[in-house]
Amino acid sequence: MLSNQKIYEGKAKILYTTNDPEILLTYFKDDATAFNAQKKGKIIGKGKINCTISSYIFQILKANNIPTHFIDCPQSDQMRVRRVKILPIEVIVRNIAAGSLCRQTGLTEGTILKFPLVEYCYKNDDLQDPLLTRDRLLLLELATPEQLDQIRTLTLKINDLLTNLFNQCQITLVDFKIEFGLDKDENLILADEISPDSCRLWDLSQADPNQRVMDKDRFRRDLGNVENAYQQVLERILAHQGSNTP
DSSP states (O other): OTTSOEEEEOSSEEEEEOSSTTEEEEEEOSEEEETTTTEEEEOTTHHHHHHHHHHHHHHHHHHTTOOBSEEEEEETTEEEEEOOEEOSEEEEEEEEOOTHHHHHHOOOTTOEEEEEEEEEEEOOGGGTOOEEOHHHHHHTTSSOHHHHHHHHHHHHHHHHHHHHHHHHTTEEEEEEEEEEEEOTTOOEEEESOOSTTTEEEEETTOOSTTTTBOSTHHHHTTOSOHHHHHHHHHHHHHHHHHHTOO
């Protein structure tokens, strides 16, 4: 299937056409980037791990009436998805203070937020993905008021579902980012991926601020054992999947 035409290559995935113009094939790469691609490397096995985790999460979300682009996985590092027009907005949900939120607000890392914080960033590498207010999003016509309302509603529901899922896996969902797109009928649906690349995940059994990291922060911060951390997330997800199989 990878012999079909490549139509887009990003930092972590490649999109190919299929025989159906409304269905695309996503290939998950082992490539890793951080700080707007200023830091580059590889995480061995990352593509297969992220594809498998995303596949399972998308199926859980679909079962809870969250529309997604996911169809199936013909191979462990490949996902068939519905073609969508991606909105140039990164939606970020924060449950615990970490990363840029701490740098920008002075909050101490690990502070539990009083409510899930929903933020929006403009997907624009030249502008370094700036944080935008709702009014700026509307000014730039990146989405309609109705779409933003729907995005917020879906995002908060996704956060509840993911928080519960990861908690059952003995993992704390600190924060995550997601993307939405419009299908051929202009329906808003969840796209991209949900994985240790796009989530900040902490091991509930670890108190040490470095040892608990189970996501791409291990690569960003040169903490080592990156592949093992990703594998641990996968194994816990698979164990959860097995325990919920009729």
